[in-house]
Amino acid sequence: MKTVLITGTSSGYGRETVLYFHSQGWNVIATMRTPRTGVLPESDRLRIVELDVTRPESITGTFDAVGPVDVLVNNTGVPSISVFEGTPMARVREVFETNTFGVMATNGGSPEESVPAPYAPWVKKAMDDFTGQDLFTKESDVAETVWRAVHDTTGRLRFPAGPDAVWLAQAK
Ligand SMILES: NC(=O)c1ccc[n+]([C@@H]2O[C@H](COP(=O)([O-])OP(=O)(O)OC[C@H]3O[C@@H](n4cnc5c(N)ncnc54)[C@H](OP(=O)(O)O)[C@@H]3O)[C@@H](O)[C@H]2O)c1
Numbered sequence: 458m459k460t461v462l463i464t465g466t467s468s469g470y471g472r473e474t475v476l477y478f479h480s481q482g483w484n485v486i487a488t489m490r491t492p493r494t495g496v497l498p499e500s501d502r503l504r505i506v507e508l509d510v511t512r513p514e515s516i517t518g519t520f521d522a523v524g525p526v527d528v529l530v531n532n533t534g535v536p537s538i539s540v541f542e543g544t545p546m547a548r549v550r551e552v553f554e555t556n557t558f559g560v561m562a563t564n565g566g567s568p569e570e571s572v573p574a575p576y577a578p579w580v581k582k583a584m585d586d587f588t589g590q591d592l593f594t595k596e597s598d599v600a601e602t603v604w605r606a607v608h609d610t611t612g613r614l615r616f617p618a619g620p621d622a623v624w625l626a627q628a629k
Contacts, residue, residue: 460525461529462529463532464530464559467490467496471533472497479498479502479503485503486504486526488506488507506519510559511559531564533556533560535555602618
């Protein structure tokens, strides 16, 4: 029987995903910042544990406590519906801490192993491609592109600088 750990399960999509995996016969570890009863059904295949994805010690404690899982579903998320200029920086930081760094942290790597073995062939190919490329961005390419961006009146948001960046921007 497989085990899934799902974050942010006290409400919304997370809670519903817990119920779905549980109904399909999986073991489910449901995390909440404040674990409480009555939100999810009682079952010997459903375990509720505390997890705040913005607190490293909470992440370490949770994963040490639950042991190996087959699937991690990073459901946790806080919304931000506004234009950027009208959003307080405190809210921007909260969104990134939760929705971006929180996801990265729960997928945590090991500092002793900068390239985990399964990634090694991909990293070698990427580095070979990188060192073998014949398109390069010169400093003057960047300066001229910044100048063009400052004077742009079309409203476009992307300004690739240099032939390698132009090639990448055009790649499908
Ligand atoms: N793309 C779209 O169309 C769309 C539409 C709707 C929603 N969304 C986004 O999808 C996400 C989930 O939506 P939802 O309706 O399911 O929202 P929700 O009911 O608010 O659920 C979010 C869950 O994340 C948890 N959470 C928040 N901060 C956390 C943290 N630091 N650590 C651990 N858990 C944390 C909350 O748990 P607590 O009980 O501990 O607070 C809650 O259970 C949100 O980011 C929302 O903005 C996207």
